[in-house]
Amino acid sequence: xxxxxxxxxxxxxxxxxxxxxxxxxxxxxxxxxxxxxxxxxxxxxxxxxxxxxxxxxxxxxxxxxxxxxxxxxxxxxxxxxxxxxxxxxxxxxxxxxxxxxxxxxxxxxxxxxxxxxxxxxxxxxxxxxxxxxxxxxxxxxxxxxxxxxxxxxxxxxxxxxxxxxxxxxxxxxxxxxxxxxxxxxxxxxxxxxxxxxxxxxxxxxxxxxxxxxxxxxx
Amino acid sequence: xxxxxxxxxxxxxxxxxxxxxxxxxxxxxxxxxxxxxxxxxxxxxxxxxxxxxxxxxxxxxxxxxxxxxxxxxxxxxxxxxxxxxxxxxxxxxxxxxxxxxxxxxxxxxxxxxxxxxxxxxxxxxxxxxxxxxxxxxxxxxxxxxxxxxxxxxxxxxxxxxxxxxxxxxxxxxxxxxxxxxxxxxxxxxxxxxxxxxxxxxxxxxxxxxxxxxxxxxxxxxxxxxxxxxxxxxxxxxxxxxxxxxxxxxxxxxxxxxxxxxxxxxxxxxx
Numbered sequence: 001x002x003x004x005x006x007x008x009x010x011x012x013x014x015x016x017x018x019x020x021x022x023x024x025x026x027x028x029x030x031x032x033x034x035x036x037x038x039x040x041x042x043x044x045x046x047x048x049x050x051x052x053x054x055x056x057x058x059x060x061x062x063x064x065x066x067x068x069x070x071x072x073x074x075x076x077x078x079x080x081x082x083x084x085x086x087x088x089x090x091x092x093x094x095x096x097x098x099x100x101x102x103x104x105x106x107x108x109x110x111x112x113x114x115x116x117x118x119x120x121x122x123x124x125x126x127x128x129x130x131x132x133x134x135x136x137x138x139x140x141x142x143x144x145x146x147x148x149x150x151x152x153x154x155x156x157x158x159x160x161x162x163x164x165x166x167x168x169x170x171x172x173x174x175x176x177x178x179x180x181x182x183x184x185x186x187x188x189x190x191x192x193x194x195x196x197x198x199x200x201x202x203x204x205x206x207x208x209x210x211x212x213x214x215x216x217x218x
Numbered sequence: 219x220x221x222x223x224x225x226x227x228x229x230x231x232x233x234x235x236x237x238x239x240x241x242x243x244x245x246x247x248x249x250x251x252x253x254x255x256x257x258x259x260x261x262x263x264x265x266x267x268x269x270x271x272x273x274x275x276x277x278x279x280x281x282x283x284x285x286x287x288x289x290x291x292x293x294x295x296x297x298x299x300x301x302x303x304x305x306x307x308x309x310x311x312x313x314x315x316x317x318x319x320x321x322x323x324x325x326x327x328x329x330x331x332x333x334x335x336x337x338x339x340x341x342x343x344x345x346x347x348x349x350x351x352x353x354x355x356x357x358x359x360x361x362x363x364x365x366x367x368x369x370x371x372x373x374x375x376x377x378x379x380x381x382x383x384x385x386x387x388x389x390x391x392x393x394x395x396x397x398x399x400x401x402x403x404x405x406x407x408x409x410x411x412x413x414x415x416x417x418x419x420x421x422x423x424x425x426x427x428x429x430x431x432x433x434x435x436x437x438x439x440x441x442x443x444x445x446x447x448x449x450x451x452x453x454x455x456x457x458x459x460x461x462x463x464x465x466x467x468x469x470x471x472x473x474x475x476x477x478x479x480x481x482x483x484x485x486x487x488x
Contacts, residue, residue, distance in 0.1 A: 115319065117321035121317065122323075125334070126310070127335060140324070
């Protein structure tokens, strides 16, 4: 049933691909967080222009499928005179832009849940808008929205399987290549599924752990 | 500017409108150094709006407010142009405020709440800030609660932390916006006690309150607001005893009726 020698032989390649998937997803997520916080702040800004720009960002990057965004970044941007981007760069940019749109909406909810009086207190004590954002709003928004944020992280890691379309040797791409040469489709894709679980199960666990630890102080 | 005869806070003809609703209609008030002024009045009379205007949490749109001789919030009065953020912060740096809902930051310990602005705004080192923060918590009787988070504290304790947080910035004027209105009756006393001590130490205070006992005991001046005006102002004795003002009399009678439940019991045979 299960071809162990072939499986063991494929392990080094899969492990390498795991690193690529992790790197791409985590760096993409990190930038996605920054974009998300920035866009959420724009959406809640008193300035109408900023609010509209934030809204437009979410409309575009939440509305267009990630696959299409990736193709756009990798194949179309160089056509209009921008420099060629390596596959990993295109993958990270794509994941960051898309996750930024989702994270922005999560953070917007988190920001709105913070009682306004806390921000008045910060303002009166002389904290700058930047200090209020980083010291008061973001730490609380993360606590308030942790389940949704972990959910988004897991979704993004799974969605990173799409980066194989720009030729990046991530888990999905490598598994496809392996299956094409060993013809063990079922086994190879089963192993692929397990690899994704290998990332996401600990991530979910980490999320619950954080929720419990932060819950004590919030 | 710090001359003892100069009021620390002056309001001249201050007006504020929300849409078509004129909430403040030309309020004049002087607060001298070390004076305790209590603002009383029915809900909707504008007392909270007036207090919030003194911190520029509401942008008053008529008249002028000066703190230590400096115009609050506006760069110029006609035409009205907002002062820059740094200018506003500079004028506001001499005032501290305590809110009805405490407004502590729930993700920081009591000490963290007190130290945050000391480190970020005053530029103290972490250890200097903590030393000062602990001293402030000690002052409000909460030295042993420094590491507790707001959710682990009672309402009265949270409000005392909020007072310590404001005091740590060394304000020369403290504003209190109904500081005991969100508290269980049993916890009101400990907060009022801290405020009495502050007054005794010579802090200048403006207090919006429904605690008439506190106003009678601690205030130098009581101002009664109704319909966006200060309609009566004077020493507690003049306001609570000798007033002829019908609206104020009615307000006080309401308060007395609410707090005289035992009188009814006495008259009812058991």
